Amino acid sequence: MARGEINRSGEMEVFVRVVEQGGFSAAARACRMTPSAVSKLVARLEARLGARLVNRSTRRFLLTAEGCAFYERAARILADIEDAERSAGTGEAPSGRIRLNTSSAYATHILAPILPDFLRLHPAVSLDIVQTDLVVDLMADRTDIAVRAGPMKSSSLVARKLGDTAMMIVGAPDYLARTGMPRTLADIEGHERLGFGYVRAIEGWPLRDGGETVVVPATGRVQASEGEALRRLAIAGIGLARLATFMVRDDIAAGRLVPVLEALNPGDREAFHAVHVGGSGPLPARIRALLDFLAEHGRVG
Known part of the structure; x- marks a missing residue:
């Protein structure tokens, strides 16, 4: 995928939902996606970053150290984006x-x-x-x-x-x-x-x-x-x-x-x-x- 075609904020939002919802299935429901699509998106994100973000099994979902660091920064970036959009209105x-x-x-x-x-x-x-x-x-x-x-x-x-x-x-x-x-x-x-x-x-x-x-x-x-x-x-x-x-x-x-x-x-x-x-x-x-x-x-x- 070309660099310009990557939707970084979209990837961040899905990953943050996975962490905050506690798994792929719950995040898929929140994002109106299939669990398979969410799993593939996180896998692509890990491949692009060159780091494992989550350790997953059929019963457990655990963030790696890299996943914790990426989640914290991604959550702040998304909050800034939301704040910028909310406060950009001239009359607000x-x-x-x-x-x-x-x-x-x-x-x-x-x-x-x-x-x-x-x-x-x-x-x-x-x-x-x-x-x-x-x-x-x-x-x-x-x-x-x-x-x-x-x-x-x-x-x-x-x-x-x-x-x-x-x-x-x-x-x-x-x-x-x-x-x-x-x-x-x-x-x-x-x-x-x-x-x-x-x-x-x-x-x-x-x-x-x-x-x-x-x-x-x-x-x-x-x-x-x-x-x-x-x-x-x-x-x-x-x-x-x-x-x-x-x-x-x-x-x-x-x-x-x-x-x-x-x-x-x-x-x-x-x-x-x-x-x-x-x-x-x-x-x-x-x-x-x-x-x-x-x-x-x-x-x-």
Whole structure:
């Protein structure tokens, strides 16, 4: 059979029915097929996958380990298809689960305060929030929406801008009391500069040096994979950190952190976007609802 002629969703649906009904005969009745046709379909599926999915006898029906794994993934895929079809109608109220990928900083300082309002507006929608500063493959990770910081690279993703934020270097008062407040570019060489443990668009801290901007490496002894961790480390007095203003605004007001080298701040800003995979059809209502809500209430600045 040619690849394009295989009805994968149909095969998945029959196999899932076999598992959930507990056998070929019950699945055949549910699918309005003959037991022989169901058995042949499962056999073809096993041959195509190159794996035995079920061990069968006249009295027993048992899934193999491969069958269990295939059933779980097939059931999720079919549920997603059903949800997409149900929510695709333009007049239907948003419903279903949304997988949202975002940084811990955005989740903590922007998303958490507004999330109760979104859930009240859309009681049939549920959220699966994954927090990471790393860029993920939306399709491979089965992500509906990702909130990303930094410049957008050309891709098949559709982006909606959520504003941009100023950046600043901060340190804890007790750290600065021990090490002294840096006031020149040369002063910063003697300080712990907390950085990110992965490749970023700009590797280091841009600072003004006369009429030019230079990038100072973040070469401290401690690195972290997310901005929120760097914020907590800075508050603990481990070193200086360069973070988005919205992350540290409350800490500065409360005296937990102090702005550092603001006279040398080049005034660069980091953009935030909500991105999703593009396509020819309309977005599911639940995805469209969250994108609209973030564009109105989830902006950074």
